[in-house]
Amino acid sequence: MLIKLENITKDYIDEELVTPALHGVSFDIKQGEFIAVMGSSGSGKSTLMHIIGFLDRATSGEYFFDKENISEFDDDKLAQIRNQKVGFIFQSYNLLARTSVLDNVLLPTIYTPDIDSKEAEEKARQLLDKVGLSHRINHRPNQLSGGEQQRVAIVRALINQPRLILADEPTGNLDSKSGQEVMEVLQDLNEEGHTILMVTHEKYVAECAQRIIILKDGRIISDQRVANQHAAK
Amino acid sequence: MYLFNVLKLTFDNLLLQKSRSFLTMLGIVIGVAAVISIMAVGAGAQDLLLSQVSAMGSNLIGVLPGAADEAGPPASAFGIEITTLKHEDALAIEELPYIVAVCSYIKGQGTISYFNKSKSFDYTGVTSGYTSVEDTSVEIGRFIKSEEVNGMDRVVVLGSKVKEELFGQDDPINKRIKINQVSFKVIGVMKERGVVTFQNQDEQVFVPLITAQKLLLGVDHLTFIRAKVDKPENIDLTISQVKSTVRYQHHIKDPAKDDFGVKSTAQALDILGSITQALKMFLVAVAAISLLVGGIGIMNIMFVAVNERTREIGLRKAIGARRKDILIQFLIESGIMTLIGGIIGIILGILIALVISIGVKYFGYDWRFIVTPFSVVISTTVAVSVGLIFGLWPANRASKLNPIEALRYE
Numbered sequence: 001m002l003i004k005l006e007n008i009t010k011d012y013i014d015e016e017l018v019t020p021a022l023h024g025v026s027f028d029i030k031q032g033e034f035i036a037v038m039g040s041s042g043s044g045k046s047t048l049m050h051i052i053g054f055l056d057r058a059t060s061g062e063y064f065f066d067k068e069n070i071s072e073f074d075d076d077k078l079a080q081i082r083n084q085k086v087g088f089i090f091q092s093y094n095l096l097a098r099t100s101v102l103d104n105v106l107l108p109t110i111y112t113p114d115i116d117s118k119e120a121e122e123k124a125r126q127l128l129d130k131v132g133l134s135h136r137i138n139h140r141p142n143q144l145s146g147g148e149q150q151r152v153a154i155v156r157a158l159i160n161q162p163r164l165i166l167a168d169e170p171t172g173n174l175d176s177k178s179g180q181e182v183m184e185v186l187q188d189l190n191e192e193g194h195t196i197l198m199v200t201h202e203k204y205v206a207e208c209a210q211r212i213i214i215l216k217d218g219r220i221i222s223d224q225r226v227a228n229q230h231a232a233k
Numbered sequence: 234m235y236l237f238n239v240l241k242l243t244f245d246n247l248l249l250q251k252s253r254s255f256l257t258m259l260g261i262v263i264g265v266a267a268v269i270s271i272m273a274v275g276a277g278a279q280d281l282l283l284s285q286v287s288a289m290g291s292n293l294i295g296v297l298p299g300a301a302d303e304a305g306p307p308a309s310a311f312g313i314e315i316t317t318l319k320h321e322d323a324l325a326i327e328e329l330p331y332i333v334a335v336c337s338y339i340k341g342q343g344t345i346s347y348f349n350k351s352k353s354f355d356y357t358g359v360t361s362g363y364t365s366v367e368d369t370s371v372e373i374g375r376f377i378k379s380e381e382v383n384g385m386d387r388v389v390v391l392g393s394k395v396k397e398e399l400f401g402q403d404d405p406i407n408k409r410i411k412i413n414q415v416s417f418k419v420i421g422v423m424k425e426r427g428v429v430t431f432q433n434q435d436e437q438v439f440v441p442l443i444t445a446q447k448l449l450l451g452v453d454h455l456t457f458i459r460a461k462v463d464k465p466e467n468i469d470l471t472i473s474q475v476k477s478t479v480r481y482q483h484h485i486k487d488p489a490k491d492d493f494g495v496k497s498t499a500q501a502l503d504i505l506g507s508i509t510q511a512l513k514m515f516l517v518a519v520a521a522i523s524l525l526v527g528g529i530g531i532m533n534i535m536f537v538a539v540n541e542r543t544r545e546i547g548l549r550k551a552i553g554a555r556r557k558d559i560l561i562q563f564l565i566e567s568g569i570m571t572l573i574g575g576i577i578g579i580i581l582g583i584l585i586a587l588v589i590s591i592g593v594k595y596f597g598y599d600w601r602f603i604v605t606p607f608s609v610v611i612s613t614t615v616a617v618s619v620g621l622i623f624g625l626w627p628a629n630r631a632s633k634l635n636p637i638e639a640l641r642y643e
Contacts, residue, residue: 050637053551055550055551055636055637056637075555075556076555076556076557079550079553079554079555080553080555082550082551082552082553083552083553083554084553088551088552090548090640094544094547094548094551094640096545096548098245098246098249099242099245107548107549107552108552108553110239110554110558111549111552111553111554111555111558112553156552
């Protein structure tokens, strides 16, 4: 069991006005699973992903990551977990525009203590080669297509060998062909044993995963395995 | 690795926005340059003032007419004509034990002419003690003798510039010139001496004291008396002896009613030194304000940078940057900008100081080019601390950004 969520709630408090975003969400994520979280906007799926990704703290409930209760961790410890245990993939890629592809990929390693920079660079080159971007290594993100940029972002998420990959609408900004390519990469990673949690509102994209959790108004209304998983290939 | 990456990123950012970085640095450049050049000008001016006074000669005591308290300048310095000081006072001072030489002075202005050439010059009536009191001598001929002073002889010693203007390359000795239509025989030419106590000594002529008083001015007082003491240790004692002597001469019983003032060059140097020091500090304070303004410029631009790079900060936090990491990144950025600005400012400030010293030398003053390591160190330290202090606020704000909101920022 990689992740165990028990009765997670989240309230946003803005000038004494309490807006609940999650009402007691509980589920487990096993090592090697590929889960899609769906739901309309305001359903709490982004909030859930931020809590799972250590970017935000739950108002109440227990969150165990690798059997550790993370509510006991301070901010610096959470930053270290984000750095070494989680890889983020964003809808809008969030690459540094003025920095080369290679340096973008290596960005998380800046914040990793005691890292061998030579080894990290070697790894970055291997991973970029694997997603078919070895010829783009010294280019800047604005010279790349959207699909290529998202693949760079995926490599950046992988550079520190995370236990969990979090993808927030990874195909949201892409045309269907590029989106398909990105999903193909994610499925490949899952087959290699990576655990992936993906937020999406596209049914087709969600069905590339093994399991779909649907949220509505801060509650899980459905948690099912995908009967016919799409192969993006 | 970490520091190298941050430095590289900083330089990339600065280079990408060359004109903005330059304008930001400009405030610091001007501030540092102002501090350095003003400190150099202050030190040069102070050095010039002090050397002007010390060039009069060492171990000197001056007696000036009019009451003067120890700290302030004498009344005669404000152009007030006081007629209490007489040549007899100088003769009495000459009798004192540690006095080596005494000279009485009376100053005037006149038209000096030789054949068809005529020009307005200062003349000074002096006694024979002049050359030893002022540590100078004649270039050609000889100086005024005491018999010529007492005999009211009409002889004149020319300053080197006066000789050049009136005689050119010709030998002036035994030629006759006119001062205010009175004929004088030239007996010597002084050595070139330049500007001392803010008067060009080469642009005046010297005549016997009594001749100047009676024949040219029709007065019997002195402008001042200078006396040379044998050893520095004896100066203080001699000052009090001079005071009581002149008091006796002037029939004054209460020292509070002195109608004269006595000062040594050392005292004058002290006074000048403290005045110029205060002026220097004032100027530096003014220059420091521009450094402050430069710092505010840095702060402003750092706020803009934090806003522009909100998403980047959010991303960095999401992939594992701690608060500390973001804080350091922005502090290094503002620190580097001020450091580069500071270095440019140092170079600029030294150049300005150099240009000023060359300019002042051109006008005949012996102005020294003084840039102290202290001024360089202090202005750089201040500039970098300004960068860090004013960078701290924006950097702190950046480090506190919520990564989720920062990532959503458009």
